[in-house]
Structure formats: structure tokens, C-alpha cells
Amino acid sequence: MNRPTKAVVLAAGLGRRLGLDTAKPLLTVAGKPILIRTLENLAAAGVREAVLVVGYLADEVRTAVGESFAGMDVSYIESDAYRTTNNAYSLWLAHKHLDQDVYLIEGDVVFDGELLGALVEAEGDVITAVAPFRPTMNGTVVTLGRDGTVGEMLLPAQQGPELDLAATFKTVNVHLLRERYLREEFVPALEALIADGGHGAYYELVIADTVTAGRFPVRGVDCGAVRWYEVDDLTDHGAAEYLFSASDDRLTMLENLHGGYWRYDLVDHRLLYNLYFPPSELVDELARDFRDALVHYPMGHQALQRLLGAVVRQPSERLVVANGASELIKILGGLLGRVALVVPGFNEYEAVFDEANIHRIHLPAPAFTMDAALVAEEARKAGVAAVIITSPNNPTSMAVPRADLVDLARRLADHDIRLVVDESFVDFCAPGHSLEPDLAELTGLTVVKSMSKVYGIGGLRLGYLLSADLDFVAAVRAALPIWNVNGFAECFLRLLPRYRDAFTASCARVRDDRDAMAALLATLPGVDVYPPDANYVMVRLPEGASALDVVRRTFADHGILIKDCGGKSMPDGDRYLRLSCRTPDENAALTAALAVVLAERPAPMATGAP
Structure with missing residues (x-):
């Protein structure tokens, strides 16, 4: 023509x-x-x-x-x-x-x-x-x-x-x-x-x-x-910039966004999801309340605490409901004073405290397991007011055995040191890992939990703090604005007790997928897979491999977004990847992509005499 x-x-x-x-x-x-x-x-x-x-x-x-x-x-x-x-x-x-x-x-x-x-x-x-x-x-x-x-x-x-x-x-x-x-x-x-x-x-x-x-x-x-x-609006402009940029520039753009990846043509194994919750029935109920949740003011703290208490089966006076765990972590940064952070862990805790008020207790590499007696003794010597630990750990995905955490809480209580356990991923563990049932018996224990990860509601931003120390709970609550949780999150909390069984089943499915994913990753030559308890898997790459380079090439060649651990407080962080669990097919595709990327990396230089 x-x-x-x-x-x-x-x-x-x-x-x-x-x-x-x-x-x-x-x-x-x-x-x-x-x-x-x-x-x-x-x-x-x-x-x-x-x-x-x-x-x-x-x-x-x-x-x-x-x-x-x-x-x-x-x-x-x-x-x-x-x-x-x-x-x-x-x-x-x-x-x-x-x-x-x-x-x-x-x-x-x-x-x-x-x-x-x-x-x-x-x-x-x-x-x-x-x-x-x-x-x-x-x-x-x-x-x-x-x-x-x-x-x-x-x-x-x-x-x-x-x-x-x-x-x-x-x-x-x-x-x-x-x-x-x-x-x-x-x-x-x-x-x-x-x-x-x-x-x-x-x-x-x-x-x-x-x-x-x-x-x-x-x-x-x-x-x-x-x-x-x-290009009609700013969202379109961002998407067009992404589409027409070079691969490394795209990756930088995504890293600066910290979310919203669903708008882009990629598979996200970086952020952490429960892909089996909420069920469509719950989403449909939320949709029916959309206009009311949009135009009306949400309830204040006291009523929200009661709603959450019905979900987690805890007295409402022990609870603080927040706009995601990050809001609570920010408040803890201003309340706790000098703290010991067990690292590696969730970086947000390191970000909210003045560096002068942080004493890091390093989990020994490459096992990254915790010894309660050693942590308690180091915390005592450092003169801290609180110890903060994430379990299951982020990024290792390994949970500290419940008995070890109970032991640590008791040892710290003897020295009047508070223990803060971030349990944001505990529902993906086998049942019985959470310390929430022991709250009243463990003096000084505080539990922090993000609901976004386990309930699959990253866009709603919900989290909570739980403690039997009611004075401490009141101090945290006093740092919150009157309306810190939006109307959609309130509606979600109202509906959630009806879907308790569906939530439990969804976590079991994630566990099955995660274990299958870990088994697949273990077939990669030279890759060490850490036994996972959360909805992600940490792997150690072969000696000489760069996690950052693997991230770049997996994204550029396969359209898959993954996370390196270079920014974590851990030795050789650039040798580790944290891989979010998705569907079985996507997990298989990720493993296949990593196999190609690792096989194509340059061979390490030989040393010694020829």
C-alpha cells in the first residue's frame, strides 16, 4: 500500500x-x-x-x-x-x-x-x-x-x-x-x-x-x-516516562516510587503480598460501602480498637490501631530512647532513631540465628531501654523460635528492658509462633504488626501495636492524630471477623507456595536457600556474584522485579536476595530467570600459577 x-x-x-x-x-x-x-x-x-x-x-x-x-x-x-x-x-x-x-x-x-x-x-x-x-x-x-x-x-x-x-x-x-x-x-x-x-x-x-x-x-x-x-495526567506521564526509558533508569524510577508497581508491565517479587486474601466477597462488600466510606469521617481510636479487638481477640485497651506499622515505628522512634536493634531487620526501625541512640546487635552470619542469653547480656551492657527484633526476620524470612523469644523477654524484664517484637509476618508461620497470647505474662513485651502484608491490603495501610502495659499504650496512642485510619480501613475491620476462616486458609496456601518456591530455588547451582517462615525467601548467591547485578539483569531481561539486601545491616549484603512469593507459575518463572542470569554471569577470575 x-x-x-x-x-x-x-x-x-x-x-x-x-x-x-x-x-x-x-x-x-x-x-x-x-x-x-x-x-x-x-x-x-x-x-x-x-x-x-x-x-x-x-x-x-x-x-x-x-x-x-x-x-x-x-x-x-x-x-x-x-x-x-x-x-x-x-x-x-x-x-x-x-x-x-x-x-x-x-x-x-x-x-x-x-x-x-x-x-x-x-x-x-x-x-x-x-x-x-x-x-x-x-x-x-x-x-x-x-x-x-x-x-x-x-x-x-x-x-x-x-x-x-x-x-x-x-x-x-x-x-x-x-x-x-x-x-x-x-x-x-x-x-x-x-x-x-x-x-x-x-x-x-x-x-x-x-x-x-x-x-x-x-x-x-x-x-x-x-x-x-x-498522556492525559501525571500518572500517564509517569507511566510513559517508564515505558520509554532505558532499563536501568526504569529500575531507578521504580525504586524511588516504593510501590505502585502494579501499574507497570512487570512481575513484582520485591514487595510482599498475600495473593489469596482478601476474597472477592469481601472486596464486593467494601465496594458497596465505597461512597459512604469516601464522603464520611471515619471513627476515632476507641471504636477502632474495639473493631480490631474482635479480629485479634485481644482487649481493646491493649491496642493501638495505626495507618500501617510504619506510623507506629515512627512513634516508637520518639518514645523509646536508646534501643538495641537486632539486625538484620526491617530498615524502618533504623531510620526512625537517632544514630547515637542505636546499638546494633548483629545476628551472626551466615546462620543469622539468635541466642537469647547473648542478646540480653549485650542489651544490658549497652544500657538500652528496649530491644527491637523482627520475627519472622526481614530479610532472612526465618522466625525466632517462640521459646527463645519468651526466654529473651524474661531475661530483659529482669533488667527493666522492654522487648518489642515485630510480628508482621507471623501468620505465615506454622500456627503457634505469635507471642500475642502471652502478653499479660511477659512484662514489658510489646508486639507490632503490619496487617498490610498478611491480609493483602497494602493500599489500605493498617497496622497495630499490642501491649499489656496500658501506660505505654496510652503514650503511643497520644502521639496519633484523631483520624489516623481512613474510612475504607474502618470498613475492612468491620467486615474482617466474618472472613477469619478464609484468612487462615489463605495463609496456609501461601505457606505451601513458599515452601515449593524454596525447593525450586534450591535447585539453582551454588545458591543457598534459607528455610523460610514468612511469605518470601532469602537466598545467598554463589561467591563472587553481585546481587545488585542480578537484580538489574533479571529486571532488564525478564521483566521481573526483585530485591537485593545490599541496604541491610548484614555482612556481604550484596550477596543476598529477598524474593517475594507469588503464584506457583510466577515463582517457577522467577527461578528459571535466575537460572539464566546466574549461568550467564562472568566466571570468577582464576588465581594462582597457571
């Missing part, structure tokens, strides 16, 4: 949702303005004339592009009503240029040049780029027949709640329109739309009518394998 030599680019947008002080088409993605990338792609595809419909900061666009660009003649049509109209009006302003085969492109779409080639190779007079719908997308969607013919084109206003978007394709907003279609149908219909007052309409309405009429079949070309993104 003939390659178009003309393109019309709609570049009049304001970018209100982006909060821009520059023209939206000049927004930079991966170091290059969207419009400049588009024009480069058009020039490479053989286009010799580019028509830009501009509006907001039109002079800025003219200055950036000029009257010619990469061998193309560039002309401009300025919209006089870009603040109050939509793209149908912008395109109508350029209707005299719709006189031959043309690429029609919206100025907020960043894409690779292969996309234009895919359109040229398709048969037909009306060809539109599409991609399989994903949850982060919005806008016009189509259904496709087996031959790629569009069956329906549905603008957002036509997408009712009954529409299964997973079965649709999102329009990329890059089209190839042939001269015959433009002359016989598209331009007359566009002129009629504007004449009928459709200044606020979208030109997709015309193509949708073409689909319905059937005289010109509309061909959808699946461009899901080509990089592209439509």
Missing part, C-alpha cells in the same frame, strides 16, 4: 490535568518532547508535509518546531477556541488538508515509529491503531473481529457498567485515513457534525458512525507489541 506523505497532528491541548506551564505536545517524555518524537517518526515514515493544529501557547510550539523539520514542510492552523472545544473542531479547522492519504495523530500520544509502519501494511481505507485494553487505560475502545475489522467503536459516554472492557481494544489515537474515505465520507460527516453545533464533540464519533454504516470497513491494527502511551 502507498505510504502517506501528509500528516495532521492535533496539538492544541492545554494539559489541565498535567498542571503544565508549557504546551502539552511539548511535554518531555524520556528526555524528548512528545511532538518532536512524533515528527521524527513521521519523517522516518516518508511524510513530507506536516500540518499542526495548535492553540495553547501556539507560539511556543512554532518556536520549537519551525517551518520545516527533518525534511518535512510544517504548516500551522491556530484554533481560536481551544479552551472550549474538543478535537472534532480542531480537525475541522484542518479539513482542507484532508485531501489525500493522511496520518491523523493526536498530540498527546507518544509512540515508536514501528506503529506507523504497521498501519501502512494493513489493507483498507480506514485504519486505526489499537492495543489490548488494560486497567490503567481510559478513552475510546473497539471490539475486533477475527479479521481485524472493528465491530463496535465506543466512546467513553457509551461505555456502560455492563461492558466487559477486558474484551476490548483501546484506540491509540493514531489513524491512517485514505483519500477515498476522506472525500466520500469522513470530511462531509465532520463538516455536518460541526455545522450541527458539535464544537465540543470528538472526531471519533465520525469513525464510529462509519463502523455502524459499514460502507467503509474500519480496520483495527493490534499495536500492543509497540511502545506507546497516551
Whole structure:
């Protein structure tokens, strides 16, 4: 098929949702303005004339592009009503240029040049780029027949709640329109739309009518394998930056986000999940309460404590409910004074205390097991007010035997030293590990727990502190704001007691998957696997291997995100990985990817005489 030599680019947008002080088409993605990338792609595809419909900061666009660009003649049509109209009006302003085969492109779409080639190779007079719908997308969607013919084109206003978007394709907003279609149908219909007052309409309405009429079949070309993104808001901009950046830059971006990885095309073995909870029935109940939870204030501490007490079966006066364990850890940093931190452990504890108030008690490598007598004696000599330990440990995934923790609590109590045990992962252990039932008998014991990990609700942010020392509980509670837990978390706590059995079953499934994952990882040559008790597995890589390099290559080559232990207070941290357990298939894929990465690493240099 003939390659178009003309393109019309709609570049009049304001970018209100982006909060821009520059023209939206000049927004930079991966170091290059969207419009400049588009024009480069058009020039490479053989286009010799580019028509830009501009509006907001039109002079800025003219200055950036000029009257010619990469061998193309560039002309401009300025919209006089870009603040109050939509793209149908912008395109109508350029209707005299719709006189031959043309690429029609919206100025907020960043894409690779292969996309234009895919359109040229398709048969037909009306060809539109599409991609399989994903949850982060919005806008016009189509259904496709087996031959790629569009069956329906549905603008957002036509997408009712009954529409299964997973079965649709999102329009990329890059089209190839042939001269015959433009002359016989598209331009007359566009002129009629504007004449009928459709200044606020979208030109997709015309193509949708073409689909319905059937005289010109509309061909959808699946461009899901080509990089592209439509940038409407800041979330879109972040996703586009990620998509068009180099692998190491992507990894850095993700590490700086600390979450939200579900929006990106990767498998997340870094953050820690219970993929089997909450069940869909609980989620549906939360959805029914969505509006009330959104618009009304949540309850205060006392009522929340009662709700949580019903879940964990503890007197409410012993509880502090928090916006995740991190909120509690921050408060402990201001209350406990000088502390002994048993390391390696959760880094957040090291972050909240002044370095001068931290005494680190190192679990001996490479076993990382705890001796209660040695820890108690070192804490006594260091003159600390509290000892903090994570069990199961993060990152080792190994739980301290319950009897050893009881022994430690009693030894510390003899010296009036508080023991804080972070049990955020204890539900993934075999039953009977938690110290919560012994709270009243163990003077000075405090339990901290994140609910986000075990209950699979990282987005809700729930955690709690539990102690029989009611004065200490009151001091922690006094450091919290009145409304520290949101309405959705409150609703979750109300519903949770009904799903106790489902939660117990979900933890058992995670244990099974985790143990199978550990067995798979143990088949990797030279890799030592630590016996896991949490929902992740720590491994030690072969001598000379760099965990950071393995993280980079596993992400770059396999799209799998994992965590190295280089930032942990442990010797040779860059030789260890912490691997989150996911589904059996994903765990198998991770193991296979690690096998490839480790096999391809450079062999260690030989030493000694030849």
C-alpha cells in the first residue's frame, strides 16, 4: 500500500490535568518532547508535509518546531477556541488538508515509529491503531473481529457498567485515513457534525458512525507489541516516562516510587503480598460501602480498637490501631530512647532513631540465628531501654523460635528492658509462633504488626501495636492524630471477623507456595536457600556474584522485579536476595530467570600459577 506523505497532528491541548506551564505536545517524555518524537517518526515514515493544529501557547510550539523539520514542510492552523472545544473542531479547522492519504495523530500520544509502519501494511481505507485494553487505560475502545475489522467503536459516554472492557481494544489515537474515505465520507460527516453545533464533540464519533454504516470497513491494527502511551495526567506521564526509558533508569524510577508497581508491565517479587486474601466477597462488600466510606469521617481510636479487638481477640485497651506499622515505628522512634536493634531487620526501625541512640546487635552470619542469653547480656551492657527484633526476620524470612523469644523477654524484664517484637509476618508461620497470647505474662513485651502484608491490603495501610502495659499504650496512642485510619480501613475491620476462616486458609496456601518456591530455588547451582517462615525467601548467591547485578539483569531481561539486601545491616549484603512469593507459575518463572542470569554471569577470575 502507498505510504502517506501528509500528516495532521492535533496539538492544541492545554494539559489541565498535567498542571503544565508549557504546551502539552511539548511535554518531555524520556528526555524528548512528545511532538518532536512524533515528527521524527513521521519523517522516518516518508511524510513530507506536516500540518499542526495548535492553540495553547501556539507560539511556543512554532518556536520549537519551525517551518520545516527533518525534511518535512510544517504548516500551522491556530484554533481560536481551544479552551472550549474538543478535537472534532480542531480537525475541522484542518479539513482542507484532508485531501489525500493522511496520518491523523493526536498530540498527546507518544509512540515508536514501528506503529506507523504497521498501519501502512494493513489493507483498507480506514485504519486505526489499537492495543489490548488494560486497567490503567481510559478513552475510546473497539471490539475486533477475527479479521481485524472493528465491530463496535465506543466512546467513553457509551461505555456502560455492563461492558466487559477486558474484551476490548483501546484506540491509540493514531489513524491512517485514505483519500477515498476522506472525500466520500469522513470530511462531509465532520463538516455536518460541526455545522450541527458539535464544537465540543470528538472526531471519533465520525469513525464510529462509519463502523455502524459499514460502507467503509474500519480496520483495527493490534499495536500492543509497540511502545506507546497516551498522556492525559501525571500518572500517564509517569507511566510513559517508564515505558520509554532505558532499563536501568526504569529500575531507578521504580525504586524511588516504593510501590505502585502494579501499574507497570512487570512481575513484582520485591514487595510482599498475600495473593489469596482478601476474597472477592469481601472486596464486593467494601465496594458497596465505597461512597459512604469516601464522603464520611471515619471513627476515632476507641471504636477502632474495639473493631480490631474482635479480629485479634485481644482487649481493646491493649491496642493501638495505626495507618500501617510504619506510623507506629515512627512513634516508637520518639518514645523509646536508646534501643538495641537486632539486625538484620526491617530498615524502618533504623531510620526512625537517632544514630547515637542505636546499638546494633548483629545476628551472626551466615546462620543469622539468635541466642537469647547473648542478646540480653549485650542489651544490658549497652544500657538500652528496649530491644527491637523482627520475627519472622526481614530479610532472612526465618522466625525466632517462640521459646527463645519468651526466654529473651524474661531475661530483659529482669533488667527493666522492654522487648518489642515485630510480628508482621507471623501468620505465615506454622500456627503457634505469635507471642500475642502471652502478653499479660511477659512484662514489658510489646508486639507490632503490619496487617498490610498478611491480609493483602497494602493500599489500605493498617497496622497495630499490642501491649499489656496500658501506660505505654496510652503514650503511643497520644502521639496519633484523631483520624489516623481512613474510612475504607474502618470498613475492612468491620467486615474482617466474618472472613477469619478464609484468612487462615489463605495463609496456609501461601505457606505451601513458599515452601515449593524454596525447593525450586534450591535447585539453582551454588545458591543457598534459607528455610523460610514468612511469605518470601532469602537466598545467598554463589561467591563472587553481585546481587545488585542480578537484580538489574533479571529486571532488564525478564521483566521481573526483585530485591537485593545490599541496604541491610548484614555482612556481604550484596550477596543476598529477598524474593517475594507469588503464584506457583510466577515463582517457577522467577527461578528459571535466575537460572539464566546466574549461568550467564562472568566466571570468577582464576588465581594462582597457571
